Amino acid sequence: MSVTIVIPARYASTRYPGKPLVALRGATGKAKSLIERSWNAAKSVTGVDRVVVATDDDRIKAASEAFGAEVVMTSSDCFNGTERCADALPALGEEPEIVVNLQGDAPLTPAWFVEDLIAGLRNAPDAACATPVLRCDGRALNGFLEDRKNGRVGGTTAVFAQDMSALYFSKEVIPFTSNTYSNNAETPVFHHVGVYAYRPDALRAYASWPVGPLEKLEGLEQLRFLENSRKVLCVEVEARGRQFWELNNPEDVPRLEAMLLEMGHP
Known part of the structure; x- marks a missing residue:
């Protein structure tokens, strides 16, 4: 099966305009843009035939081509x-059998998350889409609960059936549990990785369906599949001690740079 990774990137982010071009310093002190670091993450995934940046902005296109990326232009x-x-599909020419969406704000996504995801979809012919989930330890769950207590969204959680088909995704912490967990304890809550x-x-x-009420309420794009009765496969992945974080707000930059330094990313 041929696999293409598409990195969607837009300039006009509501929360953080110009985010793909934000510079992040790595372990060597060299600054690289967020989109370049996301491209490097995509290129590290094995079993992938092609990596493409999909954007609607000429500045992102120019910056991406400058470090050697293939770019396709998409609608604003x-x-x-x-x-x-x-x-982006029509612009790809020969259509791949699997398209991976590696979002351009997640340069620390471990390669094995994507590799496990591809393998999971290959083995589930009835699934329209697959997405990773990571079991929370007590530290992660308690952090999510503390965020919600203070009116912040700490992450998206997922619940799924015995066959790993998604039942729901939410920015609330689900499923509810009244238990308390120590930092290293295993919990029944799964963090959804985007x-x-x-x-x-x-x-x-997907592109032909209107935005449904659940997608609109939660602000979670994957709910459109569930609202249209399409199976979304949840693939459990393991962190293996690796940290990862998305760049959503300007205050995330120091956190990401600290992680790049700790992991020795140039």
Whole structure:
């Protein structure tokens, strides 16, 4: 099966305009843009035939081509990364069998998350989409609960059936548990990691559906599949001691740079 990673990137972010071009310093002190670091993360994934940046902005296009990336231009009307991946499909030429959406704000995504995701979708022919989930330890769960207590969204959680098909995703902490957990304890809560693998037909269908009430309320693009009765496969992955974080706000820059330094990323 041929696999293409698409990195959707837009300049006009509501929370952080120009985010893909923000410079992050690594362990050597050298600054690289967020989009370049995301490209490098994508290129480290094995079993991938092609990596493409999908954008609607000439500044992102120029910056990406300057470090050697392949770029396809997409509509400025794309509502989210999944729509942008769908919009990029016609520009890819020969259609891959699997499209991976590695979001351009997650340069620390471990390669094995994506590799496990691809393998999971290959082994689930009835699934339209697959996405990783990571079991929370007590430290992570308690952090999520503390964030919600203080009115912050600490992450997205997922619940799924015995066959690993998603039942729901939420910015609330689900499932509810009244138990308390020590930092290293295993918990029943799973953190959703915002990477997706799709079949092209599912991507095209997604782009044809309107935004549903649950997607609108939660602000979670993957809910559109569930609202249209399409199976989303949850693939459990392991952190293996690796830290990862998305760049959502300017205050995340020091945290990401500290992680790059700790992990020795140049």
